Each structure stands twice: as structure tokens, then as C-alpha cells.
Amino acid sequence: MKVKRGIVIALSLIVFLFTVTSATYAEFYKLNITRIDQDLYKETNSGYYIRTKYCYEYAHYEDVIYNSNTQELIFEDGSTYEVVGIFK
8 A cells, every 4th residue: 555655656746847847948049020010020030920919019120039938029128929820
């Protein structure tokens, strides 16, 4: 009985640690964007388009950070906006 309980606790701990470490992993990308239209930006170097939601930043060759975990653009002033799509 004690052995089964110990195995269950150990497995639960492993699953918990795996969940915590995978949830906190994020990738950040530095992008240079220009506003094309309302909620539409173009990445200068790659030519990819970024569709946002309720983003009112009038960027012109502006450096931003893209957080792939939260799907957000982070501007230099600290404001963040949701990214709803990236396409070529």
C-alpha cells in the first residue's frame, strides 16, 4: 500500500513539473514592423504580415518584440496587443 502511494506521488510530481516547465517556456522574436492598415502590419525583413486585434499603434519601421507563447506584440512603450494571425 505504501509503495503504491509513493509511486503515485512520484508520478504526480513528475507530471506537475513537466507541466510547469512547458507552460513557462516562451520564445521572443525581435521584429521590425510597419503599419499597412488597421490591425495589419508588415514585418520589414521577412515580408510576413501580422494581423492584430484592436492595435492602434502607427508604427513605421519600428522595432517590437513578438511573444510566441502569448501571441502578443510588445511595443517599445510596453503596450501589448494580441496577434490573431501571421501570413505571407
